[in-house]
Amino acid sequence: MTVILSPLGEFEAPAGAAEGLWLDADQAAAASGWELRPEGLCRGDVCVPVPPGKAETFVADGKVNLAAFWRHMGMPAATSADGDVWALGEGADNRATELRSLKAPDFTLPDLAGVEHSLSDYRGKKTLLATWASW
Amino acid sequence: MWQKIYDELKDQDFIVIAVAMDSEIEAARPWIEVAAPDYLALIDRDHRVAELYNMVNVPQAVWIDEAGTIARPAENAGAYEGFRAMDLETWTMPDDELATTVKAQATYIEAVADWVREGASCDHLFDADKARAHTAVPDEEIAQAHCHFHLGQYLLRHGRAAEAEKHLAEASRLHPTSWNIWRQAAKKNETGLAASAEFWARVEALGDDHYYPPVDMAGMPK
Numbered sequence: 001m002t003v004i005l006s007p008l009g010e011f012e013a014p015a016g017a018a019e020g021l022w023l024d025a026d027q028a029a030a031a032s033g034w035e036l037r038p039e040g041l042c043r044g045d046v047c048v049p050v051p052p053g054k055a056e057t058f059v060a061d062g063k064v065n066l067a068a069f070w071r072h073m074g075m076p077a078a079t080s081a082d083g084d085v086w087a088l089g090e091g092a093d094n095r096a097t098e099l100r101s102l103k104a105p106d107f108t109l110p111d112l113a114g115v116e117h118s119l120s121d122y123r124g125k126k127t128l129l130a131t132w133a134s135w
Numbered sequence: 136m137w138q139k140i141y142d143e144l145k146d147q148d149f150i151v152i153a154v155a156m157d158s159e160i161e162a163a164r165p166w167i168e169v170a171a172p173d174y175l176a177l178i179d180r181d182h183r184v185a186e187l188y189n190m191v192n193v194p195q196a197v198w199i200d201e202a203g204t205i206a207r208p209a210e211n212a213g214a215y216e217g218f219r220a221m222d223l224e225t226w227t228m229p230d231d232e233l234a235t236t237v238k239a240q241a242t243y244i245e246a247v248a249d250w251v252r253e254g255a256s257c258d259h260l261f262d263a264d265k266a267r268a269h270t271a272v273p274d275e276e277i278a279q280a281h282c283h284f285h286l287g288q289y290l291l292r293h294g295r296a297a298e299a300e301k302h303l304a305e306a307s308r309l310h311p312t313s314w315n316i317w318r319q320a321a322k323k324n325e326t327g328l329a330a331s332a333e334f335w336a337r338v339e340a341l342g343d344d345h346y347y348p349p350v351d352m353a354g355m356p357k
Contacts, residue, residue, distance in 0.1 A: 005285050076279040078286045087286035089278050096272035104199045105187040109177040125148045126251050127199040130212050133156040134163050135318050135329040
């Protein structure tokens with residue numbers, strides 16, 4: 001089993017045989033929000049074509065190497081030594097654009113009882129978002 | 136820290152969301168149980184909020200208005216670094232540094248209260264241009280650091296501590312100004328604080344740089 005930690009959450013997929021993060025196109029879309037289309041890997045109106053001459057590194061037999069695309073798009077990725085866990089992050093440019101828009105990025109986190117709360121649940125109130133730590 | 140103003144202002148469409156940058160819920164639990172806040176106390180094992188808001192230390196805070204717009208971007212939430220003058224033998228701070236620390240925190244808390252009461256006429260509000268100018272954004276190394284941190288936290292939770300340590304160290308190497316990343320992974324003393332000799336050496340190495348950057352707010356220490 002391969003675990004994918006992405007901005008959309010935590011996902012599991014069958015382990016691939018080859019190097020990289022090879023996923024069925026629908027798994028890749030669920031884990032990343034990027035869909036495989038004839039024109040390339042796409043999210044909304046944005047499509048990233050498969051680099052010419054390197055198709056086998058990115059797409060094969062209906063599967064997509066999401067890690068290869070991720071890095072090709074300049075987005076951060078890290079993997080465990082035996083490739084069974086992948087962390088795919090949002091790109092710095094996207095984060096910067098979002099922060100400069102001044103729209104507060106939403107998140108969902110648990111309280112001590114395990115109940116999940118989202119920032120957006122409190123729209124309509126002034127919100128002081130404050131961090132602390134036990135350490 | 137926030138309970139008093141929350142009590143006073145909770146009827147005025149105001150919420151405090153306190154987020155613990157703690158990889159283990161059980162590390163945060165006793166603190167939250169003692170504080171027993173009425174406001175929201177959430178646990179952020181992967182430091183996701185730090186990633187989203189490009190935060191590097193605690194306490195940091197963001198003011199978010201009723202429409203979900205950032206009114207003051209991530210900033211030091213009124214902490215003053217008087218602790219840098221601490222006598223490590225007696226664990227005491229000079230009186231003036233202690234007084235400045237106490238005053239800085241009170242000033243920040245009062246500014247939050249003023250914002251809740253006065254809304255748009257609060258003097259501490261930034262307009263959009265100023266808010267943008269105060270917004271620190273991540274670069275590619277910081278984005279990559281959060282990836283390694285996230286992976287490291289996952290590996291820690293799944294009993295792969297040795298492998299996790301490498302990714303947490305890489306995260307800190309890529310994002311050396313993040314105290315959140317460094318202290319989360321650092322050795323803790325008997326009271327659970329990442330305040331070892333290594334911590335003090337790291338603080339010392341800041342030289343003229345700040346551990347808690349001054350807050351751009353009237354009445355705050357520089």
